Amino acid sequence: MDLNALKDAVINGDLKGCTILTEVAIQAGHPPEKIMNEALVPGMDVVGEKFRCNEVYVPEVLVAARAMKKSLAMLKPLLIQTGAKPVGVAVAGTVKGDLHDIGKNLVCMMWEGAGFEVVDLGVDVSPDKFVQGVKDTGAQIVGISTLLTTTMLNMRGVIQALERAQLREKVKVLVGGAPVTQTFATEIGADGYGESAAVAVEKAKELLGIA
Amino acid sequence: MTHRQRVLTTLKRQPPDRVPVDLGGTLASTINIHAYRRLMAHLGFGGEPPIAYLSRRSNSVLPDERLLAHLDVDCRAVILDNPDVNPERALPDGSLVDEWGITWRHLGEGQHFINADGPFYDREPDLALVEKFAWPDPLDPGRIRTLRGQAETHRARTDAAIILVLGVGVVHQIQFMRGYAAALEDLIAAPDFLQAFMERYVDFWIRLTERALQEVGDLVDVAMFGDDLGTQQGPVMSPALYRRLIKPVHVRMAQTVKRFRKPLLLHSCGSVAAFIPDLIEAGFDALHPVQVSAKDMDSASLKRQFGRDITFWGGIDTQHVLPRGTRQDVREEVRRRIGDLGPGGGYVLGAVHNIQAEVPVENILAMFEAAREFGGS
Numbered sequence: 250m251d252l253n254a255l256k257d258a259v260i261n262g263d264l265k266g267c268t269i270l271t272e273v274a275i276q277a278g279h280p281p282e283k284i285m286n287e288a289l290v291p292g293m294d295v296v297g298e299k300f301r302c303n304e305v306y307v308p309e310v311l312v313a314a315r316a317m318k319k320s321l322a323m324l325k326p327l328l329i330q331t332g333a334k335p336v337g338v339a340v341a342g343t344v345k346g347d348l349h350d351i352g353k354n355l356v357c358m359m360w361e362g363a364g365f366e367v368v369d370l371g372v373d374v375s376p377d378k379f380v381q382g383v384k385d386t387g388a389q390i391v392g393i394s395t396l397l398t399t400t401m402l403n404m405r406g407v408i409q410a411l412e413r414a415q416l417r418e419k420v421k422v423l424v425g426g427a428p429v430t431q432t433f434a435t436e437i438g439a440d441g442y443g444e445s446a447a448v449a450v451e452k453a454k455e456l457l458g459i460a
Numbered sequence: 461m462t463h464r465q466r467v468l469t470t471l472k473r474q475p476p477d478r479v480p481v482d483l484g485g486t487l488a489s490t491i492n493i494h495a496y497r498r499l500m501a502h503l504g505f506g507g508e509p510p511i512a513y514l515s516r517r518s519n520s521v522l523p524d525e526r527l528l529a530h531l532d533v534d535c536r537a538v539i540l541d542n543p544d545v546n547p548e549r550a551l552p553d554g555s556l557v558d559e560w561g562i563t564w565r566h567l568g569e570g571q572h573f574i575n576a577d578g579p580f581y582d583r584e585p586d587l588a589l590v591e592k593f594a595w596p597d598p599l600d601p602g603r604i605r606t607l608r609g610q611a612e613t614h615r616a617r618t619d620a621a622i623i624l625v626l627g628v629g630v631v632h633q634i635q636f637m638r639g640y641a642a643a644l645e646d647l648i649a650a651p652d653f654l655q656a657f658m659e660r661y662v663d664f665w666i667r668l669t670e671r672a673l674q675e676v677g678d679l680v681d682v683a684m685f686g687d688d689l690g691t692q693q694g695p696v697m698s699p700a701l702y703r704r705l706i707k708p709v710h711v712r713m714a715q716t717v718k719r720f721r722k723p724l725l726l727h728s729c730g731s732v733a734a735f736i737p738d739l740i741e742a743g744f745d746a747l748h749p750v751q752v753s754a755k756d757m758d759s760a761s762l763k764r765q766f767g768r769d770i771t772f773w774g775g776i777d778t779q780h781v782l783p784r785g786t787r788q789d790v791r792e793e794v795r796r797r798i799g800d801l802g803p804g805g806g807y808v809l810g811a812v813h814n815i816q817a818e819v820p821v822e823n824i825l826a827m828f829e830a831a832r833e834f835g836g837s
Contacts, residue, residue: 262648306698307691308644315645348565348574351640398783399571399818427692428753428779445693 252279252288255320259292259362262312264319271320281327285364289317289324293362297447307355310446314358321361335366337457340382341392342374344407346400352426353394355446363450365390376403376410383416390453393439395426404429405437421456425449463534464681467621471682471723471745471771473806478836479798481828482773482810484523485535485623486684488727488749489774489810490514494570494817495824496521502821503530514539514625516548517556517564517573520814525617531828534808536620538610538680540627540672544602559596562636570817580638585650590657598667604675611679623725624672624680626717627665629687630658630709647697651705658709666716673720683722684748685713690730693755699734707738714743725773729813731755733762740769749774749812752797759800772801773808776827782811782819787826794830802835809835 255274258266274284296313299305305313339360343353350372357367370382379391391411393404404424411417421440424433434442441456443449461469466476484490491499493511505526512522514537522537542548546559556564556573564573583589607624614622628636634657635643646654673683687710689696697706710726717724723745728735731754732747739747750772752759759775775797776782781789794809801807809831815824 264649303694306695306701308647308697308701311641311645312648346568346571348567348576351644354641397567397571398779399816430780 252284255284255288256292256295259289259313259317259320260295262309262316264312264316267316267320268323271323275323275327281324281331282333285321285324285328285333289320289362290364293317293359296362297359297450301445301447307351310355310358314355314362317362318358336364336459337390337453338366338368338386338388339390339392339453340368340370340379340386340388341394342370342379342382343372344393344395344400344403345373345375346403347395347397348372349394349396349426352396352446353392356392356394356425356443356449359446359450360390360392360453363454365453376407379407380410380414380416383411383420384414389420389457391420391422392449392453393422393424395429398428401426401428401433404439408438421453423449423452423456462619463532464619464621467534467808468681468723470805470808473768473771473804475803475805476836479802479831479834480534480621480808481532481831481835482535482808483531483533483815483828484514484521484528485533485537485621485810486725486727486748487515487518487537487539487625487686488729488813489535490520490537491523491815491824492570492572492817493519493521495815495819495821496523498821499824500524500527502825503527518814519570519572528620529618532832533828534620535623535682536614536618537623537625538607538614538676539625540603540668541606542602543596543600545597545600547602560633560637575636575639578637578639580634581642583638585642585646585653587653587656590653590660593660595660595664598664599671603668604672607672607675608679611676615679621681622679623682623684624676624722626669626672626683626685629685629713629726630661630665631687631689631706633661634658644696647701647705654705658705662709662712665713669713669716673717673722677720677722680722682725682746683717683720684725684727686727688727688729689735690728690732690751690754692730692753694731695734696730699738702735703738707742710739710742710744718743729754731757733757733765736762736766736770740766744770746771746773746808749810750801751779751812753777753779753812759797763801763803763806767801767804767806771806771808774810774812775801775807776809776811778812778816778819782823782827783816785823787822790823790826791830791833794827795834798831798834
């Protein structure tokens with residue numbers, strides 16, 4: 250069975266198609282890792298690329314990610330059985346004082362679609378919760394999001410908390426959100442800035458040295 | 461020119477005597493309560509001013525007339541009130557619940573509220589949801605009870621342009637009732653549900669708008685509502701999708717206001733340049749807030765491309781310059797935007813969105829001083 254059909258179903262955000270084709274692929278004996286790497290990941294890659302080029306917009310990305318997540322949920326138990334390793338582990342959250350989550354959710358979905366294991370810490374996340382998240386998961390990537398000019402300074406607090414917990418050297422910190430800029434990211438000592446969810450995937454891979 | 465003439469002239473893209481300025485004229489061009497208190501104290505308008513919220517949810521006020529007169533502001537807002545049935549109420553945790561069943565959670569002291577739950581959250585996008593929903597009464601008398609009084613007070617005290625702040629637009633309303641992500645997914649995955657919702661909501665909106673304009677049409681100069689279509693990086697949906705699903709609804713809304721011969725201002729945050737040709741066609745006379753820090757929102761380029769057909773309203777950066785810039789940065793920002801957007805008329809100057817709590821008083825004052833200095837005689 251050709252995995253291209255599943256890849257296309259991801260790209261088109263075809264939830265039903267993804268459900269059926271994932272089942273078919275599993276039944277056909279494709280290893281879950283292969284389904285992941287040859288259908289879901291390249292599918293989301295195409296979506297990310299189209300998003301960056303303004304060929305598709307947030308609604309299409311959300312619908313594609315939902316379809317991808319459905320497939321992923323079906324593969325998860327099998328991936329655990331085979332002991333497949335994610336390309337990396339990331340924790341992400343919206344910073345303390347802010348409840349906006351759509352940007353953060355997009356980044357989480359895009360990271361998952363790129364083969365990362367993602368632990369979403371939610372919204373209004375305190376520096377301590379970020380630290381705990383890193384401790385609990387052994388994450389190599391920390392993603393911090395905010396929409397508000399009033400809360401963006403709290404991102405620095407997360408980085409300082411990671412320093413105090415002596416975890417700063419073990420993780421790469423990526424920041425993003427409407428008011429955030431590269432200059433600001435550099436100023437607060439983040440390792441990277443992504444102006445969109447598609448860029449966040451690239452940056453995370455780059456920082457971890459994944460091709 | 462009177463303040464009103466100045467605004468109406470610029471709305472026709474004709475040169476006013478100087479660039480008109482706005483503070484407190486619309487739902488999204490006023491000031492956070494904390495910044496307001498500091499500003500009032502700084503200017504020596506003694507004592508605690510009585511607080512009139514323009515929007516409790518955004519923690520923003522209708523500025524005191526003394527302040528608006530001092531800053532020589534050209535606009536005044538009149539706003540719809542709570543309905544008698546199901547008025548907005550506070551929950552024990554400080555959240556607000558409105559008549560639509562939308563829960564607004566407080567971000568914390570001094571901050572605004574954001575929608576955290578609503579009647580269509582986590583539901584299948586089924587047409588029955590729309591049909592079975594207990595739609596509020598657009599003609600609930602509470603909504604317009606104080607409207608005429610507000611407008612008459614402005615008329616008696618000032619010659620400013622009076623702006624009628626209408627109910628939120630369809631894009632906002634479905635996002636509030638259903639959640640942002642789900643509402644965006646519906647654009648692709650459940651357009652029938654979305655259209656059914658919009659039809660019902662726009663019926664509500666039109667009946668309320670007609671009622672409000674019957675009440676104060678003879679006193680107000682401009683009408684406005686908000687429907688966000690942009691993100692920091694680009695349009696929130698494809699312009700093609702906007703044209704197919706949303707624009708027909710916007711056309712109906714604009715036509716309602718046009719029947720009363722009022723210019724219509726649309727508030728739409730973020731990068732919305734890609735929609736402007738359609739917004740002009742739909743019947744909007746002016747666009748707020750011109751979020752210059754978003755992608756493709758360079759003020760010079762916008763003026764060049766669309767300045768003949770639409771008036772720009774806002775334009776002074778609130779993401780970087782106002783909160784973190786120096787007085788000199790603010791002056792430069794004002795000079796630049798007036799240079800870009802002002803020539804020939806078609807510009808009302810103001811902050812991009814409400815002035816937030818952390819904006820220094822000096823920067824607020826610098827904005828209005830510079831507007832006078834660079835905006836013409």
